[in-house]
Amino acid sequence: MSDVHTTVDAKGLSCPMPIVKTAQAVKTVPAGELIEVLATDPGSVKDFAAWTRSTGNAIVEQSEDDGVYRFLIKRS
């Protein structure tokens, strides 16, 4: 597993900010690199699944720890 290129800390932000901040970050990340997203919005689970499906980016890891959702996304 290669290193995380960029981390998006969206903890405490409500919908749609985790996705908006990630979509912004994606613009600055080269293809194939990894973006780590941390969010506390419970809606982010379904939102990131839908957003990656629609944009072609891929969730390669996903976990939840004490209310913090972590997504590792590979930039398409």
Place this chain on the structure above:
Amino acid sequence: MDDKPLAIVLFSGTDDKLNAAAVMASGAAALGRPVHIFLQYWGLDAFRSDRIKNDHGLAAEAGAEGKAAVDALRAEGQAPWYETLAMAKELGNVEVQACSLSMDVLRITEDDLDDLVDGTEGVTAFYIAVGDGQILFI
């Protein structure tokens, strides 16, 4: 990606509905969808540069309980609607147009409006811009 444009007719000028419109716009922008926002009446009035940061109140159904919930979110530092909309414009193809009829009714000129507004158009130009995209009325 879905390239069909999303159109939002933003008629209402209370903070909850302005925020709802900004959220719908930014979500679509994050998916790469073009967004076209058409400002009418009280939605347009809220974009006056000398009023945009005002407290625009909430829809009548909010009541005291709704107001308390919104105030709590604000205290937690939730971005105001105009910042969410500015982010959506930075992120994707989001255009904000003032309805020319509403401009006349409210005696507003383009100089009175915040820079978030890109221009003025009539309803015909709005329909042509939206094509067969979806239209939301807020």
